[in-house]
Amino acid sequence: MFLFKLLAWVSICLFQMHGYKGCLETxxxxxxxxxxxxxAVSDIEYEDEILTSWVDDEMSDCCGWEQVxxxxxxxxxxxxxSLDGIKLTRRFRSGFLNLSMFLPFQELESLxxxxxxxxxxxxxxxxxxxxxxxxxxxxxxKFEGHLPRCLNNLTHLKVLDISSNKLSGILPSVIANLTSxxxxxxxxxxxxxxxxxxxxxxxxxxxxxxxxxxxxxxxQVETENCxxxxxxxxxxxxxxxxxxxxxxxxxxxxxxxLxxxxxxLAGNFPTWLLENNTKxxxxxxxxxxxxxxxLTSAQHGLLSLDISRNSFSGKLPQNMGIVLPKLVYMxxxxxxxxxxxxxxxxxxxxxxxxxxxxxxxxxxxxxxxxTNCFSLEWLELSNNNFDGQIFPNYMNLTQLLLLYLDNNHFxxxxxxxxxxxxxxxxxxxxxxxxxxxIPSWMGNFSNLYILSMSKNLLEGNIPVxxxxxxxxxxxxxxxxxxxxxxxxxxxxxxxxxxxxxxNALGGSIPNTxxxxxxxxxxxxxxxxxxxxxxxxxxxxSNLRALLLRGNYLQGPIPHQLCQLRQLSIMDLSHNRLNGSxxxxxxxxxxxxxxxxxxxxxxxxxxxxxxxxxxxRNYYNSTVELFLDRIHLRSxxxxxxxxxxxxxxxxxxxxxxxxxxxxxDLSSNELTGDIPSEIGDLQNIHGLNLSHNFxxxxxxxxxxxxxxxESLxxxxxxLNGQIPPxxxxxxxxxxxxxxxxxxxxxxxxxxxxxxxxxxxxxxxxHLCGPPINKSCTNLPELLExxxxxxxxxxxxxxxxxxxxxxxxxxxxxxxxxxxxxxxxDPSNQIAEELNYLSNKSx
Numbered sequence: 001m002f003l004f005k006l007l008a009w010v011s012i013c014l015f016q017m018h019g020y021k022g023c024l025e026t027x028x029x030x031x032x033x034x035x036x037x038x039x040a041v042s043d044i045e046y047e048d049e050i051l052t053s054w055v056d057d058e059m060s061d062c063c064g065w066e067q068v069x070x071x072x073x074x075x076x077x078x079x080x081x082s083l084d085g086i087k088l089t090r091r092f093r094s095g096f097l098n099l100s101m102f103l104p105f106q107e108l109e110s111l112x113x114x115x116x117x118x119x120x121x122x123x124x125x126x127x128x129x130x131x132x133x134x135x136x137x138x139x140x141x142k143f144e145g146h147l148p149r150c151l152n153n154l155t156h157l158k159v160l161d162i163s164s165n166k167l168s169g170i171l172p173s174v175i176a177n178l179t180s181x182x183x184x185x186x187x188x189x190x191x192x193x194x195x196x197x198x199x200x201x202x203x204x205x206x207x208x209x210x211x212x213x214x215x216x217x218x219x220q221v222e223t224e225n226c227x228x229x230x231x232x233x234x235x236x237x238x239x240x241x242x243x244x245x246x247x248x249x250x251x252x253x254x255x256x257x258l259x260x261x262x263x264x265l266a267g268n269f270p271t272w273l274l275e276n277n278t279k280x281x282x283x284x285x286x287x288x289x290x291x292x293x294x295l296t297s298a299q300h301g302l303l304s305l306d307i308s309r310n311s312f313s314g315k316l317p318q319n320m321g322i323v324l325p326k327l328v329y330m331x332x333x334x335x336x337x338x339x340x341x342x343x344x345x346x347x348x349x350x351x352x353x354x355x356x357x358x359x360x361x362x363x364x365x366x367x368x369x370x371t372n373c374f375s376l377e378w379l380e381l382s383n384n385n386f387d388g389q390i391f392p393n394y395m396n397l398t399q400l401l402l403l404y405l406d407n408n409h410f411x412x413x414x415x416x417x418x419x420x421x422x423x424x425x426x427x428x429x430x431x432x433x434x435x436x437x438i439p440s441w442m443g444n445f446s447n448l449y450i451l452s453m454s455k456n457l458l459e460g461n462i463p464v465x466x467x468x469x470x471x472x473x474x475x476x477x478x479x480x481x482x483x484x485x486x487x488x489x490x491x492x493x494x495x496x497x498x499x500x501x502x503n504a505l506g507g508s509i510p511n512t513x514x515x516x517x518x519x520x521x522x523x524x525x526x527x528x529x530x531x532x533x534x535x536x537x538x539x540x541s542n543l544r545a546l547l548l549r550g551n552y553l554q555g556p557i558p559h560q561l562c563q564l565r566q567l568s569i570m571d572l573s574h575n576r577l578n579g580s581x582x583x584x585x586x587x588x589x590x591x592x593x594x595x596x597x598x599x600x601x602x603x604x605x606x607x608x609x610x611x612x613x614x615x616r617n618y619y620n621s622t623v624e625l626f627l628d629r630i631h632l633r634s635x636x637x638x639x640x641x642x643x644x645x646x647x648x649x650x651x652x653x654x655x656x657x658x659x660x661x662x663x664d665l666s667s668n669e670l671t672g673d674i675p676s677e678i679g680d681l682q683n684i685h686g687l688n689l690s691h692n693f694x695x696x697x698x699x700x701x702x703x704x705x706x707x708x709e710s711l712x713x714x715x716x717x718l719n720g721q722i723p724p725x726x727x728x729x730x731x732x733x734x735x736x737x738x739x740x741x742x743x744x745x746x747x748x749x750x751x752x753x754x755x756x757x758x759x760x761x762x763x764x765h766l767c768g769p770p771i772n773k774s775c776t777n778l779p780e781l782l783e784x785x786x787x788x789x790x791x792x793x794x795x796x797x798x799x800x801x802x803x804x805x806x807x808x809x810x811x812x813x814x815x816x817x818x819x820x821x822x823x824d825p826s827n828q829i830a831e832e833l834n835y836l837s838n839k840s841x
Contacts, residue, residue: 041095366392580672
């Protein structure tokens, strides 16, 4: 008996020292089932990337697997699962979550299922049986409908995040019973109802973080006559139709983060919020109607202030830098502030991001206090009235990463001045009055990511020193007076978006533009490029937009362009291209139905200064929690493509550019039939083949262009009837087949009932209501049309013969002039040739 007790005691000691060798078998089996589920709802191409350490091996301890924690060494039971962002997919297949998979984890305390794009849950609400759960994150999914009422069983719940879903209905009353809640995030859903009252949260005395925002105006948040028992650290209520600043904030004294943006608030800047909350670090009042900005004389430790997009006017308080000396992030853009920037701003020694764009500030940059903010990393002065030299010699901005000086009144030549920062990533000096040559020293910024100098008066060549810009991704020097041929040694291998349009550049288009794989946008419109379109196409090219409009390009459209498999916008109009349209154009995959966005936008620029607003500063949790963050400039705003559709230029950028597809071959010398294969380009929105010499009929396959909005086939030699199947193009809003040889009835159903006579003029043998011409004599019209086509063909041959004879006569006269002038050198050969040529013509 003694020996048995001794062995038992030793076993207990060893157990307490080392625990079990592995986790519970039931939980290991459940984890493997969860892995199989994630693989099933993800793209199969990612199967090998999902939870790779979760292996079906009895010797593998699941407590050591990634995203799994077993804190209690005695029980070896799973108490934390961090399964956020596990479901890897490009197509965002929603999938439904089976919550019963988590029933075996009876000691689970923390569960994070955020950012998995689940569309909903199965009826079995097993999650409500996890009575020990105190952290639950379901944010960043696509859950619809209502929250289960059984959630009020989770009496220990401290963290509940259901943000960024599609939950609807009235805000669930079940939340009011979760008295242990400290963190509650409801933002970015579709809740509706007459109102949401803060009084419903009165019992949540432990609440520290509350976030709510709406996508629409369907919800009214009521804050009157409520004195909640909690003291918040974080309150985020953007887009909540508040109308007035909540009264209960008079009784909140621990706030560190406050966001009341997009709420139609008016009046003076609420200085009392700073006086009442001495711990306040972040204050966002974006997009309201505040009109007067004032500050008290007492210093405050505010770190981040955003009052952009309001109605503030007048001058900034002179003591601003003294009252708010600790500001790291300051955004006062899109108001009507005027005058000079106060000198006290120079005392903000920790200021990293300053945005005063889109105001009426004026003066020379050399006199501005921003030149002394040596800690600045992001400076936005765009859309103001600054003038003088753009880069003054006396500026202490060695930390600068992003500089926006566009849309001001800077003038003169670009001189070496403030640009001492070797880390500069973005420089935008577009839309000013800068002149002279582009200085070669601008090629010294090896970390430069974006360089925009468009809409100035710059001249000369592109400096070969730009080859040193190894990180450059966007280069925009459009709308200047640059001239000459492109330097053959210029190698912009890293550039993804190149804008050179509206200059005086000439010569051949460099082959290097088509040999690399990085380039996505090439805009050479309205220059003097000549010769042929390069055919040295890299089959791995990522070119999405090719814009060569308004040059002097000749020859056929090279079939090699069909290798640009990701091309979505191509404009070759207003050149001298000849030959037929390549049928292989259907190889351009983007234009076929079923393809997704290929532009790959969404790349952001570092959110500088945002670290002051990280959730970890305000609430500690084992799950990853976020604030409903503001958004600064991103790469999406810098990438832009202009394309002519519906007889006007449209600008496409951001999400719209992702899905735009268009082809413009107008105003060339193209001949032959329109390839029926163009009907396979089912994603195309704009197609313009006008002002060419195309013949044959309009392909019936055009009825497959379901997304098309603008179709222009005017000023060609097309014959036959307008295919009645085109009435299936329900998105079509611009249709033009004028000045062709078309015949027969005009379709008058669906969209075609909206097109007037201007779409059909110049076609003598068309009939129908749009042109007030009866189709009663249709057989006679068709016969006349056929005979007219034959007669026109004969006329064309006669014209050809006469043209040939005239050309021969011109050549002979020219030779005679040369022989005559060889006898008398004093004559001017050029003038004689011109005279004879004009006479023969």
